[in-house]
Amino acid sequence: MLKTEELQINIGPQHPSTHGVFRMIVTVDGETITDLKPVFGYLHRNHEQIAEQNTYLQNMPYTDRLDYFNSMANNQAYAMAVEQLVGIEVPERAEYLRVMMVELTRILNHAGALGFLINDMGMWQTQLAFGMREREKILDLFESASGARLMCNYFRFGGVVRDLPPDFIPRLKELLQAMPAFVDELERLLRENEILMQRAEGIGILPRDLALAYSVSGPVLRGSGIPYDVRKAEPYSVYDRFDFDVPVGTVGDVYDRFLVRIEEMRQSRRILQQVIEQLPDAQGGHINPKARQNVRPPVGDVYARIESPKGELGFYLVSDGSGKPYRYKVRAPSFINLTPLGDMCRGYKVADVVVILGSIDIVMGEVDR
Amino acid sequence: MIGQLLKGLRTTFGYIFTQPVTVQYPEVKRPVRERFRGRHELKRFADGKERCIGCSLCAAACPADAILVVPAENTPDHQVSYGERYAATYEINMLRCIFCGYCEDACPTNAIVLEHQYELSFYDRRDSIYTKEMLLVPEDQGHGDAPPILTQLERRPSPPAQIDL
Ligand code: SF4
Ligand code: SF4
Numbered sequence: 001m002l003k004t005e006e007l008q009i010n011i012g013p014q015h016p017s018t019h020g021v022f023r024m025i026v027t028v029d030g031e032t033i034t035d036l037k038p039v040f041g042y043l044h045r046n047h048e049q050i051a052e053q054n055t056y057l058q059n060m061p062y063t064d065r066l067d068y069f070n071s072m073a074n075n076q077a078y079a080m081a082v083e084q085l086v087g088i089e090v091p092e093r094a095e096y097l098r099v100m101m102v103e104l105t106r107i108l109n110h111a112g113a114l115g116f117l118i119n120d121m122g123m124w125q126t127q128l129a130f131g132m133r134e135r136e137k138i139l140d141l142f143e144s145a146s147g148a149r150l151m152c153n154y155f156r157f158g159g160v161v162r163d164l165p166p167d168f169i170p171r172l173k174e175l176l177q178a179m180p181a182f183v184d185e186l187e188r189l190l191r192e193n194e195i196l197m198q199r200a201e202g203i204g205i206l207p208r209d210l211a212l213a214y215s216v217s218g219p220v221l222r223g224s225g226i227p228y229d230v231r232k233a234e235p236y237s238v239y240d241r242f243d244f245d246v247p248v249g250t251v252g253d254v255y256d257r258f259l260v261r262i263e264e265m266r267q268s269r270r271i272l273q274q275v276i277e278q279l280p281d282a283q284g285g286h287i288n289p290k291a292r293q294n295v296r297p298p299v300g301d302v303y304a305r306i307e308s309p310k311g312e313l314g315f316y317l318v319s320d321g322s323g324k325p326y327r328y329k330v331r332a333p334s335f336i337n338l339t340p341l342g343d344m345c346r347g348y349k350v351a352d353v354v355v356i357l358g359s360i361d362i363v364m365g366e367v368d369r
Numbered sequence: 370m371i372g373q374l375l376k377g378l379r380t381t382f383g384y385i386f387t388q389p390v391t392v393q394y395p396e397v398k399r400p401v402r403e404r405f406r407g408r409h410e411l412k413r414f415a416d417g418k419e420r421c422i423g424c425s426l427c428a429a430a431c432p433a434d435a436i437l438v439v440p441a442e443n444t445p446d447h448q449v450s451y452g453e454r455y456a457a458t459y460e461i462n463m464l465r466c467i468f469c470g471y472c473e474d475a476c477p478t479n480a481i482v483l484e485h486q487y488e489l490s491f492y493d494r495r496d497s498i499y500t501k502e503m504l505l506v507p508e509d510q511g512h513g514d515a516p517p518i519l520t521q522l523e524r525r526p527s528p529p530a531q532i533d534l
Binding site for chain 2: 054057058059060061065133136143144145146147148151153162165185189
């Protein structure tokens with residue numbers, strides 16, 4: 001029997017597969033991981049403290065930069081928090097527009113996340129390019145509605161900043177029409193794919209009880225077999241009017257998370273189709289005309305949460321009655337989903353770390369804030 | 370094995386005959402959408418007078434503190450804008466700006482508008498300060514036709530931003 005010695009290696013912070021500046025101190029015994037310690041903070045931008053020095057409205061574009069893949073979802077969570085704090089009504093059309101944007105965000109996030117995951121597995125850029133191609137179509141829609149592709153800053157208190165441009169809905173319908181082909185192709189290419197099965201099946205298992213104990217959320221939690229989705233558990237906005245399923249995995253490995261994301265893209269498409277059907281046709285109903293933007297909420301606190309594509313995204317705001325938040329706290333899904341990384345990696349090979357990390361789908365802008 | 374290989378290659382060959390979705394930047398530029406928020410411009414009235422009245426509302430609305438406005442008084446023989454004051458200095462720090470569009474929302478005279486130019490790279494940090502001379506549209510662009518801003522009224526967000534100073 002060979003005597004082996006434990007060795008500590010450093011993955012990151014400057015490593016192409018860590019999805020940003022993220023460092024892992026990995027203790028390996030041969031090829032097997034015995035311990036993994038995540039180190040965050042390289043991208044810390046003092047988000048919460050900056051937000052406490054800005055007015056409520058000025059924070060809206062800053063929330064875009066938390067999880068820069070999903071600026072619309074961040075906007076919605078923040079707008080909901082302030083609306084609950086102040087007591088602003090949101091017109092029906094605005095709610096539908098919000099849901100539409102956030103579901104589009106979910107599709108583009110998953111398309112990108114799956115692409116990056118496959119890239120991490122060593123299948124190079126093809127799948128990533130496919131995902132990016134679809135993402136680009138959605139970003140183009142965002143640009144025509146909000147004026148920016150990524151940092152949309154589209155939401156305001158009481159609605160969204162502008163109504164849709166006239167050609168938006170036809171283009172959205174076109175996109176939804178073409179979408180199943182893309183998702184099916186993605187699934188066809190990967191479902192039984194030899195490389196993917198070897199790299200993903202049975203790797204990075206997060207058992208049910210551990211997932212609960214770490215309070216992970218989003219596709220990671222659902223991959224572990226817990227059908228928890230804020231859209232169903234605590235319907236906000238107009239989600240109680242739509243008919244959609246919450247896909248769950250069985251084992252909680254990388255492959256399950258992968259399948260959950262594919263299915264969620266289909267479910268988002270279902271929601272979008274219902275949105276188009278039910279969208280109230282009130283021009284100008286995109287914002288509550290009585291809602292002031294320079295809000296001065298009464299003293300109090302609020303926690304509002306949504307199901308962002310990465311998990312439960314919440315904003316906790318404390319108001320002292322002035323025009324700036326007294327305390328501003330983000331419950332960032334990427335950060336909390338990242339905490340069980342050590343437990344998920346223990347016992348697997350060092351090459352699996354990259355895949356497991358990719359399957360959690362993090363954005364460092366949100367982890368470090 | 371061979372069968373799987375062929376199956377995979379079928380997809381590859383299928384893609385040879387599809388149109389590429391990419392464009393050859395910078396030779397080919399993708400047009401931006403109507404509402405795109407890019408580089409700022411300071412607009413003029415049709416007679417060439419500046420729209421900006423030096424009120425600093427844009428600077429107050431800016432979340433990134435990117436704008437510096439130093440106003441000066443208009444005098445009868447040096448009337449730069451309609452109003453009591455005009456902006457003697459108007460600077461935007463493009464390293465700070467996050468292109469949120471709040472300055473455009475806040476401006477009472479529609480003087481500052483985010484236009485479609487997006488290639489804003491520079492070699493020196495000091496070049497990131499865009500001065501009034503760079504931002505202001507040429508004087509002759511206010512004459513003749515209606516100034517661009519009037520044709521862009523549709524681009525305005527519906528609720529004007531209300532700012533407390
Ligand atoms: S676009 Fe936003 S960040 Fe840029 S100058 Fe205007 S208000 Fe400031
Ligand atoms: S650009 Fe508009 S908001 Fe800014 S100082 Fe001039 S008039 Fe005021």
